[in-house]
Amino acid sequence: MSNLVDIRQLHRSFGGPAILDGIDLTIAPGEFVALLGRSGSGKSTLLRVLSGLDAAPAEKLEIPSRRSVVFQEPRLLPWKSVMDNVALGVKTPDSRSRASQALADVALSHRQDAWPLTLSGGEAQRAALARALVREPALLLLDEPFAALDALTRLRMHDLVFELWRKHKPAVLLVTHDVWEAVALADRILVLDQGRIAREIRIDAPHPRRRSDPQLTLVETELLQELGVEPSHA
Amino acid sequence: MSDTMASAQDKRQRADQSARPRNADGRLWTIGARIASPIALIVIWQVASTVGLLSPRILAAPSDIVATAVRLIESGELITGIAVSFLRVVAGFSIAVFVGITLALISGLSRLGEAVIDPPIQMLKAMPFLGLLPLFILWFGIGEAPKIGLVAFGAIFPIYLTLHGGIRGIDRKLIEAGQTLDLGTPGIIRHIIIPGALPSLLVGIRYGLSVAWLSLVVGEQINASSGLGYIITYARDFLQTDVIVVCLLVYAMMGLLTDGLVRMIEAYALRWRPQVIA
Numbered sequence: 001m002s003n004l005v006d007i008r009q010l011h012r013s014f015g016g017p018a019i020l021d022g023i024d025l026t027i028a029p030g031e032f033v034a035l036l037g038r039s040g041s042g043k044s045t046l047l048r049v050l051s052g053l054d055a056a057p058a059e060k061l062e063i064p065s066r067r068s069v070v071f072q073e074p075r076l077l078p079w080k081s082v083m084d085n086v087a088l089g090v091k092t093p094d095s096r097s098r099a100s101q102a103l104a105d106v107a108l109s110h111r112q113d114a115w116p117l118t119l120s121g122g123e124a125q126r127a128a129l130a131r132a133l134v135r136e137p138a139l140l141l142l143d144e145p146f147a148a149l150d151a152l153t154r155l156r157m158h159d160l161v162f163e164l165w166r167k168h169k170p171a172v173l174l175v176t177h178d179v180w181e182a183v184a185l186a187d188r189i190l191v192l193d194q195g196r197i198a199r200e201i202r203i204d205a206p207h208p209r210r211r212s213d214p215q216l217t218l219v220e221t222e223l224l225q226e227l228g229v230e231p232s233h234a
Numbered sequence: 235m236s237d238t239m240a241s242a243q244d245k246r247q248r249a250d251q252s253a254r255p256r257n258a259d260g261r262l263w264t265i266g267a268r269i270a271s272p273i274a275l276i277v278i279w280q281v282a283s284t285v286g287l288l289s290p291r292i293l294a295a296p297s298d299i300v301a302t303a304v305r306l307i308e309s310g311e312l313i314t315g316i317a318v319s320f321l322r323v324v325a326g327f328s329i330a331v332f333v334g335i336t337l338a339l340i341s342g343l344s345r346l347g348e349a350v351i352d353p354p355i356q357m358l359k360a361m362p363f364l365g366l367l368p369l370f371i372l373w374f375g376i377g378e379a380p381k382i383g384l385v386a387f388g389a390i391f392p393i394y395l396t397l398h399g400g401i402r403g404i405d406r407k408l409i410e411a412g413q414t415l416d417l418g419t420p421g422i423i424r425h426i427i428i429p430g431a432l433p434s435l436l437v438g439i440r441y442g443l444s445v446a447w448l449s450l451v452v453g454e455q456i457n458a459s460s461g462l463g464y465i466i467t468y469a470r471d472f473l474q475t476d477v478i479v480v481c482l483l484v485y486a487m488m489g490l491l492t493d494g495l496v497r498m499i500e501a502y503a504l505r506w507r508p509q510v511i512a
Contacts, residue, residue: 075411
């Protein structure tokens with residue numbers, strides 16, 4: 001099967017030392033990839049290149065044009081209702097019916113006429129997710145989308161994202177610094193360090209993944225060490 | 235947890251109920267206290283006029299002013315004057331809104347536009363624009379044009395400055411979100427930049443309106459042959475202080491009225507903001 005994303009030797013620097021120093025990255029259609037890294041490792045820069053917000057030189061840069069991004073903040077337009085925000089993602093005449101379907105998918109139908117500033121953090125992020133999915137993306141880019149949520153909401157969002165991924169089957173690139181989040185969701189985990197992909201781990205464990213699973217704990221510990229955290233802190 | 239929340243809510247409601255009468259009393263008292271001193275001033279003014287301490291050549295008595303207002307309204311003189319003055323403000327202010335918004339969009343949306351438009355506007359803004367009236371009369375004669383021109387000229391600056399600032403202050407993150415939704419530049423301007431700058435623009439429009447009325451008062455004092463300014467000039471020649479005060483009150487009321495109109499637009503257009511919803 002040909003790859004949806006195919007990047008070779010991607011470089012990016014902002015004047016100083018290279019932020020991305022020769023990245024090779026492939027993502028297959030429908031694959032769930034998590035990208036871990038310490039802050040400053042270049043993971044957000046890589047995601048910006050993939051989302052088309054930043055241009056960078058590369059030997060090869062194949063990215064699907066049908067892609068959506070969910071950022072760490074919901075970035076909803078406060079002057080448009082939740083429904084209009086979601087409908088903004090599509091330009092077809094049936095955009096409203098598709099938007100209301102997308103809102104139903106994230107269990108937010110009851111808030112479709114609400115103003116974004118009246119939503120809770122979790123609701124706003126679900127609306128942002130609906131706005132991304134209504135575009136039926138081939139590639140869904142998630143830039144630490146749960147980092148600002150409380151722990152309980154975050155766990156519920158993990159389940160929701162997993163369900164939506166299973167239903168719509170986009171390829172997903174989830175940027176995160178939460179190791180368990182990556183282990184719980186991804187088929188493949190990449191660790192970015194100093195602008196290079198330092199580690200790649202494939203996880204075949206079936207879903208739903210339990211945190212008590214000793215094999216997953218092992219993977220988690222390994223990843224934490226890779227990120228420079230001693231196991232005692234895990 | 236829901237139990238404790240419910241009981242907390244109960245308690246709050248009960249507290250509200252017991253507090254409401256006292257609050258209403260308190261508010262009444264506050265309003266009363268605020269009205270008391272203006273009323274006292276008017277009473278003193280009336281007494282001073284009646285006993286002859288205050289000559290009608292200095293200031294007419296409140297009762298005379300009310301009578302004059304009624305007479306001017308009944309004769310139709312005041313209504314015609316208001317209509318003429320109001321149309322001048324509408325004409326001048328419309329020009330200011332159109333020109334101000336156009337200039338702000340050009341200089342807010344393009345670097346080149348900003349380089350061309352912003353410096354001269356900042357220079358003109360520093361000028362006391364009411365002092366331009368003699369030049370306006372030389373350029374436009376003594377008809378409607380210099381009056382409308384002065385209103386327009388004065389009101390352009392607040393509109394331009396607030397909209398320009400509003401456009402520049404828009405959250406980059408929202409624009410990026412628009413880019414990832416493939417909105418394109420026209421879509422980003424329409425869905426993000428214009429609505430995002432609207433709160434600032436509306437502040438500018440309110441401020442611009444007050445400048446417009448001020449410019450009108452000044453512009454109308456000079457060689458007017460109709461409008462409120464004409465009534466004032468005429469009254470001055472005949473020492474009718476009551477007529478002058480009536481016209482000043484009308485100016486104030488018109489200013490309040492147009493400001494209230496913009497505030498209504500504001501409340502509707504910005505209903506997405508929590509402080510407006512609340």
